[in-house]
Amino acid sequence: MLGQPAGVFFTEEDQQNAIPQREMRDALEHGRGNDERWHLRKDGSKFWASGEMMVLRSDGGKPEGFLKILRDRTEERHSQERQKLLMHELNHRLKNTLSVLQSIVTQSLRGAKSVAEVASTLQDRISAYSRAHDILMHENWSSTDLKSIVESAISSLGLEGSPRFLSSGPHVELDPQAALAISLVLHELGTNARKYGALSNADGLITMRWTVIKDAGEPFIEATWAESGGPKVVPPRKIGFGSRLIR
Numbered sequence: 001m002l003g004q005p006a007g008v009f010f011t012e013e014d015q016q017n018a019i020p021q022r023e024m025r026d027a028l029e030h031g032r033g034n035d036e037r038w039h040l041r042k043d044g045s046k047f048w049a050s051g052e053m054m055v056l057r058s059d060g061g062k063p064e065g066f067l068k069i070l071r072d073r074t075e076e077r078h079s080q081e082r083q084k085l086l087m088h089e090l091n092h093r094l095k096n097t098l099s100v101l102q103s104i105v106t107q108s109l110r111g112a113k114s115v116a117e118v119a120s121t122l123q124d125r126i127s128a129y130s131r132a133h134d135i136l137m138h139e140n141w142s143s144t145d146l147k148s149i150v151e152s153a154i155s156s157l158g159l160e161g162s163p164r165f166l167s168s169g170p171h172v173e174l175d176p177q178a179a180l181a182i183s184l185v186l187h188e189l190g191t192n193a194r195k196y197g198a199l200s201n202a203d204g205l206i207t208m209r210w211t212v213i214k215d216a217g218e219p220f221i222e223a224t225w226a227e228s229g230g231p232k233v234v235p236p237r238k239i240g241f242g243s244r245l246i247r
Contacts, residue, residue, distance in 0.1 A: 009040050019037070035050070037049070048077035050073050109245065128153075131156065133180070137199070151167075157199065168210075199228060201229070207227075208224065208226075
């Protein structure tokens with residue numbers, strides 16, 4: 001630094017805006033000039049620093065130069081930025097979750113015959129949604145495999161390892177939104193099978209298969225949920241929450 005102007009460790013933008021001179025002026029007028037900004041290392045890389053500019057005076061009190069003290073706060077800065085990003089992401093997910101829960105509650109109340117029925121239905125649906133959240137949290141909320149979502153649905157039906165629910169398909173990565181949606185869909189299909197379909201007796205069987213197809217170059221999941229051995233199939237008299245959700 002010997003023989004070089006103090007501005008060399010300020011960014012080019014700060015030099016153009018005369019930030020070094022402003023700090024020196026503040027030091028002369030107020031005793032010190034404070035800042036918190038990006039500065040430059042010798043190799044040109046940036047680091048975030050909090051600093052103070054103070055005047056060096058002679059024995060007679062005449063200004064002879066300036067003293068600049070910098071404290072490297074780069075890691076703290078990055079930590080704050082990560083925290084802000086996480087808070088923003090958490091806020092976004094929380095709003096999405098509340099929106100879904102609000103929809104579940106609203107749809108569950110439609111056509112409900114009793115408080116007890118609504119309470120039981122809501123508890124089951126929210127539990128299905130919660131299980132999908134647990135899977136995603138285990139995967140750091142990045143993505144999860146469709147197989148994991150299907151296995152969770154099988155487990156919730158009490159059929160883990162049972163020959164009454166067979167599933168097969170390739171590895172398919174789902175983003176969080178898709179994983180949560182499919183988890184709710186499988187819950188509705190499973191609940192329907194338990195009440196009216198293949199799981200309403202001791203002999204019925206569910207088979208779920210999926211594959212990946214391409215349409216105009218874009219990948220799509222083609223899934224089949226098939227029930228056999230259950231009661232005679234009759235058209236539903238009304239469209240319920242499950243049907244609306246699947247659509």
